[in-house]
Amino acid sequence: MTRTIMPFGPQHPVLPEPIHLDLELEDEIVVGARPSIGYVHRGLEKLCETRDYTEFTFVAERVCGICSFIHGMTYCQGIEELLGVAIPPRAQYLRVVWSELSRLHSHLLWLGLLADAFGFEALFMQSWRLRELVLDCIELTTGGRVIFSSACPGGVRRDVTPDQAAFIRGKLTELEQRLGEIVPAFLNDPAVRQRLAGVGVITRQQAETLGAVGPVARASGVAMDMRTSLRYAAYDELPVEPIIANDGDCLARCRVRIGELTQSIGLIRTALDRLPAGELAVKVTGNPTGDIFARAEQPRGEVIYHLKGNGTKFLQRFRVRTPTFANLPALLAMLPGSALADVPVLVLTIDPCISCTER
Amino acid sequence: MALFTFAKTALRNLLQGPCTERYPFVRRTMPAGVRGALQFEQATCIYCGICAKKCPTGALKVDRATKTWSINRLRCISCNYCVAACSKKCLQLDTAHMAPAQTRDREVHTAPAPPPAS
Amino acid sequence: MTTTPAIEPVTGATLTDRAAALTRDGWRFAQACATTLPDGIELTYSFARAADLQHLRLTLPRQEAPPVPSLSAICAPAFLYENEMHDLFGVTFSGLTVDYGSQFYRTAQPFSFAPQAEPQS
Numbered sequence: 001m002t003r004t005i006m007p008f009g010p011q012h013p014v015l016p017e018p019i020h021l022d023l024e025l026e027d028e029i030v031v032g033a034r035p036s037i038g039y040v041h042r043g044l045e046k047l048c049e050t051r052d053y054t055e056f057t058f059v060a061e062r063v064c065g066i067c068s069f070i071h072g073m074t075y076c077q078g079i080e081e082l083l084g085v086a087i088p089p090r091a092q093y094l095r096v097v098w099s100e101l102s103r104l105h106s107h108l109l110w111l112g113l114l115a116d117a118f119g120f121e122a123l124f125m126q127s128w129r130l131r132e133l134v135l136d137c138i139e140l141t142t143g144g145r146v147i148f149s150s151a152c153p154g155g156v157r158r159d160v161t162p163d164q165a166a167f168i169r170g171k172l173t174e175l176e177q178r179l180g181e182i183v184p185a186f187l188n189d190p191a192v193r194q195r196l197a198g199v200g201v202i203t204r205q206q207a208e209t210l211g212a213v214g215p216v217a218r219a220s221g222v223a224m225d226m227r228t229s230l231r232y233a234a235y236d237e238l239p240v241e242p243i244i245a246n247d248g249d250c251l252a253r254c255r256v257r258i259g260e261l262t263q264s265i266g267l268i269r270t271a272l273d274r275l276p277a278g279e280l281a282v283k284v285t286g287n288p289t290g291d292i293f294a295r296a297e298q299p300r301g302e303v304i305y306h307l308k309g310n311g312t313k314f315l316q317r318f319r320v321r322t323p324t325f326a327n328l329p330a331l332l333a334m335l336p337g338s339a340l341a342d343v344p345v346l347v348l349t350i351d352p353c354i355s356c357t358e359r
Numbered sequence: 360m361a362l363f364t365f366a367k368t369a370l371r372n373l374l375q376g377p378c379t380e381r382y383p384f385v386r387r388t389m390p391a392g393v394r395g396a397l398q399f400e401q402a403t404c405i406y407c408g409i410c411a412k413k414c415p416t417g418a419l420k421v422d423r424a425t426k427t428w429s430i431n432r433l434r435c436i437s438c439n440y441c442v443a444a445c446s447k448k449c450l451q452l453d454t455a456h457m458a459p460a461q462t463r464d465r466e467v468h469t470a471p472a473p474p475p476a477s
Numbered sequence: 478m479t480t481t482p483a484i485e486p487v488t489g490a491t492l493t494d495r496a497a498a499l500t501r502d503g504w505r506f507a508q509a510c511a512t513t514l515p516d517g518i519e520l521t522y523s524f525a526r527a528a529d530l531q532h533l534r535l536t537l538p539r540q541e542a543p544p545v546p547s548l549s550a551i552c553a554p555a556f557l558y559e560n561e562m563h564d565l566f567g568v569t570f571s572g573l574t575v576d577y578g579s580q581f582y583r584t585a586q587p588f589s590f591a592p593q594a595e596p597q598s
Contacts, residue, residue, distance in 0.1 A: 038564075038583035046590060055415035058438055126368060129378060143394035143452075149438050157439070158392075185364040211506055211554035229528045291482050293523060293530050304508050304523065321508035321523075329554040358582075 001026050006340070010039050014117050014344035017354035021347070025340060033335040035328060041358040048318035053079060053288060056315065057152055063320060064356040065146050066109060067298045069102045071320070071356075072151040077232060078294035078307040079153040083286055088279040091155035092234040096271045097168075098141070098148060098156075099233065099296075100264040104175075105134040106299035107257045107264075110351050111186065114254065117344045118195040126182050133175045137168045155281025165272045172265050179261060186254055196251040200334040200346045203248055212330040213323045214301020215256045216350050220248035226297035238270055250349045257351075260299075287313050298323055300351045322356035389454035394437040396457040397430060401468050403449040404428055410441035410450060426470035432460050484521070484532040489545055492522075495533055496548050499524045504531060506552035509559065511566040513590065518566055520545065522555075537568065544571040557581075567591040 004025045010018030018039035024032035047059050061072030073095050080087060112127035135145045141160050142148040150158050160168075186192060202212065207220035217224050225242035227235045243259035245252035288309030295304050301323030308317035327350040334346050372378075380387060389395070406428065408421040418434035419441060421427070435457070442450045487495050500506070504524035512519045520535040535545065547570040549556035556575045562568045564582035579587060 034577065034580075036577075036580055036583055041582070041584055043589065051415065058415045058436060122369060123365065139393060140390045143392050143439070144437070147436075149394070149436075157443075181368055182365075185368075189364045190362070208505070209553050211552070291484060293482050293532070295525075295530075302507075302525075306508075306510055306521065306523075308512060317510075317512040319508075319510040319512070321510070325557065326508075326554065328557055 003031075008343060008347075012344070012347075014348050015113065015352065015354065017352070019347070019352065019354050019357075021335075021343075023335070023340070023343065028340045030335050030338050030340060030343060033332055035332065037354065037358050039358070040355050044359045045318050045320070048315040050314065052313040053309070053315050054153060054284070054313075056318070058149065060318075060320075061147060061149065061151070063359055064322075064353050066106045066353055067102060067300065067303075067356065068146060069098050069148040069151065070296055070298045070303065072148065073099060073233070074294050074296040074303055074305045075307075075318075076151045076153045077296065078292050078305045079284070079288060081294060082288035082290060082292045082307060082309055083153075083284060085154055085282060085284055087155045087282060089234070089276045090278040091280055093271050093275050094156045094160060094280075095151060096234045096238065097160065097268055097275075098138075098150060100268045100271070101134055101138055101168075102148075103264045103299045104261060104268075105131050105138065106351075107261050108134065110257060110299075110348075111254075114345070114348055115186070117348045118192065120185075120192065123182065123185050130175055130178055130182070133171045133178075137171050140164055140167060152281060154284040155279070157281070159280055160272075160275070165275070168272065169269065172268060176262075176265055183258055186258065187251070193251065195342075195345060196254060197247075197249060199250045199342050200338065200349055201247070201249045202330055202334060204246075206333060207248070207330065210329040210333055211326055212301075213326045214298070214351070215253050215260070216301065216327050216330055218242055219245045219252035219256045221246045224302070226295050226302050230295060230297075232296060234271065237274070238267055240267060250345055253349050287311050288315065300324055300353060300356075301326060320356070320359060322353065322359075324350065324353045324357045327352075328357070391454065393452075393454040394439055395453045395455045396432075397435055397437065397441070398451045398453050399428060399430070399468060400449040400451075401428070401470060403447045404470075405447055406470075407446070409444050409446065413440045413444040415440060420465070427467060429465040429467040431463070431465050432457055433463055482530060482532055484534050487533045487535050489535065489543060492533060492535055493546050493548065493551060496522065496524075497551050499531065499533075500551055502526075506548070506554055509548075509555060509562065511562045511568055511590075513566070518542070518568060518591075520562065520568065522548065542568070544569040546570070547572040547574070549574040564588070565590040 006023045006025055008023050009020040020036040022034040023030050044059055057072050060075035061068045063071045108127050108131035112124040115123035139145045141164050142150045150156050202220045204221040207217045207222050223242045227240050243256050245255050289311045292307050303323055304321040306319040310316040331350050406421055406423040406426050411419040411421045416434045416436055418431045420429045442452055504526045507523040507525040509522045517539045518537045522533045524531045547559055556573055559570045560577050560581040564579055567588040
């Protein structure tokens with residue numbers, strides 16, 4: 001029995017983002033893992049001292065490229081709570097539309113990376129081809145494919161016209177139909193099942209003790225979804241329930257995210273149908289004072305924003321607790337006992353966003 | 360459990376050919392509203408400096424005394440703040456992306472000197 | 478999201494007891510962060526239950542702060558946040574279940590968020 005320490009990362013086959021794990025191996029079974037992060041640390045939290053709070057939305061949404069809009073939106077929600085501002089209903093619904101579009105593109109990206117992690121490159125390409133449909137919708141309505149720049153403290157900066165809404169609906173119909181063609185490859189294919197079923201099991205008890213959030217928790221049976229518990233933005237008027245699976249393995253997490261794709265398509269359609277007329281934003285004046293904790297449901301789970309204002313136009317503290325950081329203990333619990341060949345799949349199954357983790 | 364789950368997609372892809380466009384021979388028409396490179400129309404600018412104040416990255420600098428408007432292209436994030444703030448509407452975001460820059464110098468526009476009064 | 482967050486000041490002696498009481502009551506450990514104040518460092522621990530959040534706040538002096546008792550034995554995920562606070566802010570914890578030395582959050586300049594020796598102008 002040879003014991004080796006294998007450095008996994010920062011360049012590794014599973015993500016374009018760097019994460020370092022020192023894996024202790026006995027032959028080819030992992031017995032321990034030691035994480036090390038900081039490779040994409042940009043010190044964004046410290047930038048709040050030099051960028052005033054209205055401009056800081058642009059920094060907040062650049063914390064991550066995949067969950068960009070929800071970062072910007074949660075930051076704006078925090079500022080609006082601190083200043084006691086209520087945003088117009090049209091802005092609430094538009095924020096929901098863009099959040100769900102964000103969730104769609106993030107989950108499709110993850111499905112592609114998952115297929116790539118176990119070597120099914122053709123399925124990876126097909127998933128990302130479907131993602132292009134969502135990115136077209138995002139580009140048309142916000143002007144950018146990845147960084148939306150459409151949330152601002154007080155509301156939203158751009159509108160979705162009826163033509164754009166019709167375009168989105170058309171793309172969603174096409175997405176639904178093509179999704180139905182690739183989902184059987186993820187859930188029913190025997191070769192894929194061999195890589196996903198029974199791998200990286202987290203029990204419900206473990207998910208609760210380790211503080212897992214998002215699809216990682218929901219796949220282990222924990223009914224946790226910030227959209228249903230907090231009902232922020234326009235979610236109090238939209239039908240949304242957490243999608244649960246009970247097996248706790250990689251296949252269950254895959255099933256939960258695919259279920260959320262279908263849920264998001266339905267939510268976007270409902271939100272576009274019910275889009276109220278009205279203003280896009282209210283004016284925000286004054287400087288924030290005091291503490292606020294804002295939460296939202298990102299594609300990866302619960303994100304907590306801690307904003308602290310001291311009466312000046314610069315925030316005293318800007319702290320983001322991203323869902324990947326909360327899921328890292330779950331990852332470190334999954335790794336011991338797994339085979340080395342499964343490590344890429346396990347790392348990917350928590351949907352890691354290392355830019356979010358390191359800010 | 361199902362076999363050949365991917366066969367239909369693979370066969371269709373084989374017969375239909377690539378779904379990507381043959382860039383640069385075929386260029387995509389960008390939808391209106393895409394936030395690309397900033398365009399500046401010097402003739403209408405009054406050098407009030409509001410765009411420079413609003414710019415979150417500090418990419419714009421305006422000097423009223425010398426009638427100079429300059430932009431650091433590499434700092435511009437195409438956020439549209441300056442376009443919305445300009446009272447004379449002399450700023451627009453083109454749908455084409457910023458061309459690659461070879462230097463980090465600012466792009467400076469100075470108003471031409473008025474013709475000498477005769 | 479509450480308009481005024483429920484923040485409870487604690488000391489080094491009462492921190493672990495309060496955290497244990499909250500965990501017994503069904504509150505889940507959500508996050509821990511450190512904030513640099515002009516005259517010290519402030520640690521905030523957040524606990525979540527359904528739609529509510531509750532926070533414990535501990536203030537440390539700028540220099541020669543005593544080691545903070547770690548919550549990692551009570552709330553398993555706390556070890557990661559405490560390692561991060563140590564690596565970025567230089568806060569020391571006693572009783573960490575998993576201690577990565579200073580190798581968890583690697584930055585070119587160690588303790589990059591720590592308050593500077595002289596106050597910034």
